[in-house]
Amino acid sequence: MTRRRVEGAPTWRGATESAPLLLLGMRPSGDSMPPAPTDLTDESLYVSTGHLPPPADVQRRVQAAFEHARVHTEGACSEVYPALARVSPELFGVSLAGIDGSLVSIGDARHPFTIMSVAKPFTFALLCEALGPAACRRLIGANATGMPFNSAAAIDFGDEGRTNPMVNSGALAAASHLPGESLEAKWAHLSEGLARFAGHPLALDEDVYASAMQTHHRNHGMAWLLHGLGRLGMHPTEATELYTRQSCVQVTAEDLALMGATLADGGVQPKTRERVVSVESCAYALAVMTTAGMYETSGDWLYEVGIPGKSGIAGGIVAVAPGKGALGSFSPLLDGAGNSIRGQLVARELSRSLGLSLFTSSPAEPPRAESRAMPPSSEWARGW
Numbered sequence: 001m002t003r004r005r006v007e008g009a010p011t012w013r014g015a016t017e018s019a020p021l022l023l024l025g026m027r028p029s030g031d032s033m034p035p036a037p038t039d040l041t042d043e044s045l046y047v048s049t050g051h052l053p054p055p056a057d058v059q060r061r062v063q064a065a066f067e068h069a070r071v072h073t074e075g076a077c078s079e080v081y082p083a084l085a086r087v088s089p090e091l092f093g094v095s096l097a098g099i100d101g102s103l104v105s106i107g108d109a110r111h112p113f114t115i116m117s118v119a120k121p122f123t124f125a126l127l128c129e130a131l132g133p134a135a136c137r138r139l140i141g142a143n144a145t146g147m148p149f150n151s152a153a154a155i156d157f158g159d160e161g162r163t164n165p166m167v168n169s170g171a172l173a174a175a176s177h178l179p180g181e182s183l184e185a186k187w188a189h190l191s192e193g194l195a196r197f198a199g200h201p202l203a204l205d206e207d208v209y210a211s212a213m214q215t216h217h218r219n220h221g222m223a224w225l226l227h228g229l230g231r232l233g234m235h236p237t238e239a240t241e242l243y244t245r246q247s248c249v250q251v252t253a254e255d256l257a258l259m260g261a262t263l264a265d266g267g268v269q270p271k272t273r274e275r276v277v278s279v280e281s282c283a284y285a286l287a288v289m290t291t292a293g294m295y296e297t298s299g300d301w302l303y304e305v306g307i308p309g310k311s312g313i314a315g316g317i318v319a320v321a322p323g324k325g326a327l328g329s330f331s332p333l334l335d336g337a338g339n340s341i342r343g344q345l346v347a348r349e350l351s352r353s354l355g356l357s358l359f360t361s362s363p364a365e366p367p368r369a370e371s372r373a374m375p376p377s378s379e380w381a382r383g384w
């Protein structure tokens with residue numbers, strides 16, 4: 001089923017002062033939104049976040065979260081690509097990077113694995129940097145699909161094939177629109193960009209790549225669907241190849257923490273101090289992560305963890321606390337949505353123990369004493 005825009009419905013461009021801009025229940029497409037003010041540069045933004053606890057506390061709390069999550073051995077390795085099913089399920093590593101470049105790494109934090117869908121926010125940030133956020137939303141979409149990462153139905157339910165760059169369909173579209181006239185030129189732009197996020201060149205896992213190239217039929221099918229809706233910037237077969245390469249880049253939990261910390265620090269890599277993308281591109285990448293980074297369980301994640309997160313089916317998760325730092329984790333035991341179970345547990349605990357959540361606050365000043373006084377229960381009950 002494809003939902004269509006109502007004929008003659010007002011769009012931002014067509015709307016007059018008195019006309020409603022959006023009718024209730026209508027799905028706005030990417031280009032029906034008012035343009036953002038152009039005078040909001042990185043320098044004129046007022047940014048206010050917070051900071052991590054002192055280093056000794058970070059070390060102790062990351063260690064505790066690692067120990068608590070380690071005992072969980074439920075879940076299973078992904079079978080989406082045969083090579084992923086061969087990964088040792090025991091592996092478990094956690095790394096926490098501060099925006100100052102500090103790193104706390106525990107367990108298999110330097111064990112390489114394929115980035116899979118954890119590449120998506122970084123690819124999107126690079127695309128945002130190249131095309132700007134308005135074009136990205138118009139081409140790809142930014143809404144939640146509420147569906148599994150590899151859902152083809154999401155394309156049909158989306159606004160003319162727009163989904164979200166954190167699910168496969170939107171990520172195929174995002175990769176296809178990267179700068180470059182050929183597959184190799186786009187790949188060079190992408191792989192160099194991912195390397196700048198990590199702070200060093202990243203290898204392609206040839207074994208997983210060969211396995212994925214033989215079995216990525218579903219993604220290939222989705223690329224053709226997207227092509228039919230005019231959503232791709234290159235031939236669907238090449239778009240699938242580019243997306244598959246992106247997924248097979250090798251990283252470690254430590255790399256993910258530093259890549260995430262780059263998004264947490266307004267686009268500057270904490271170790272190399274290189275600007276990778278703008279403040280604005282980071283914010284938009286984190287927005288789409290928040291909406292769909294954990295696919296159909298993004299709401300559960302946000303409820304429990306309260307910061308943008310992105311998972312991959314090889315077992316990686318990156319969780320970003322803007323202005324503070326990022327968590328990178330690796331454990332290939334996945335839940336039914338394709339999210340690492342231990343990774344989610346570690347993120348939930350550290351969100352609380354390191355104060356990462358975007359939603360938690362405590363009063364700067366203690367509340368007035370009388371505001372806490374409640375009427376005795378008998379008195380209250382009489383008035384009921």
Ligand SMILES: NC(=O)CC[C@H](N)C(=O)O
Pocket residue numbers: 080115116117118149150168219244247311312313314338
């Ligand atoms: N969720 C994931 O990590 C999916 C990535 C993988 N490349 C796929 O397309 O199936």
